[in-house]
Amino acid sequence: MFGKVAADVLGLSDIGSVIKPENYDKVDADDYVMHEDGEKIFFLIKSKSDEYCFTNKALVHLDGTSAMSKKRVLRRFDYYRSNIQDILLETAGTVDMDVELKFTLGNAQYSIDVHKKHLEEVKDLYKALLKLAEIKRDNQLALEDAKASIGVAASSVGTIRNTEADIVEQFKAINQFTFDWNQQAKQKYRVKDFGFVFEKYINN
Template sequence: MFGKIASEALGLSDIGKVIKPQDFDKVDSDDYVMHEDGEKIFFIIKSKKDEYCFTNLALIHLDGDSAVSKKRMLKRYNYATNEISSVFLETAGTVDMDVEIKFTIGSAHFSIDVDKKQIESVKDLYKALIKISEIVDSNETLFDYAKQSVGIAKESLGRIGSQGSSPVEQFNAITESAYDWLRNKHKELKVKDFGFVFEKYINQ
């Protein structure tokens, strides 16, 4: 504990700061946001070596080797293909200088220290990530139901048959209809843009 206090007092810890919206264009991660495709930044945490940029489409992580190195590894986690789970917020104790937000996105695990003076902003991020996690989990369940229901429908239609059409024609008609139905369900339930969640919970 005393080592941690000494580290923070000497400025050696890597506690992040929440960047204000008016300064979003001053951080490095802004260069990698796909503004041309309507991507928008909603939340940035910047520490000495890392940047965590939350947009409506993805988490962009600029991973630094160390506080004194300019070398960075750029990692992008699209929400549509990387499910957010295990979201936790650890508040500060009496002697702590930071709060900690933890979550998993895809197979990557994050634990980000943030200045405890900015706890209210971190709470907003926590709520947004929790909501995205809930929406994705619910929609995955509904899409599984959709796939099961179309399978049942195909089996039922196959048993009933259709007068005046060959088995090949029946198969093609059923398959094409099932494909179109599932494609529409996929478009409906596989959300890519979560700007509406961030707009609701992030206090800009």
């Protein structure tokens, strides 16, 4: 586990540090990543009290009061369920020791302080979050347009007059087609794995 010794070795303080991939197995958040389902850590910020673990599928946030405390609050935000917006990066001034990454994920607002020596790495994460938000926004609009189209098509078919027997068979066919179509649209536009975004922008 990530106790005081590990924190000291990695030079952690109340200001977050970006953890290198070779040290991911030393952080508590790694225990909650669903490796069994292909989940992978792409970016990890660690301070003495918090861990912010960005995977291809979710943000895993371990919230603690101090490095010495064993009590943690675990929060998980799957990207496909949570809108990402208000993404902002504040760079450090002359006397500042940290940069600040801000964003809203679902109903949670985050403001993460990271040591300014990690600015280049945080820039990569900033770009990845921007791209992720753009894809989610575009896919949501496409899904809404697709649902509207199938609604118009279904209404048009409903105006065709046939025998009662034909209507029953048509209803079954339309119902099955609509169900299958909706499932395909969700698979296409509700992306659950954003590994391709992190692979493109994260250079750690």
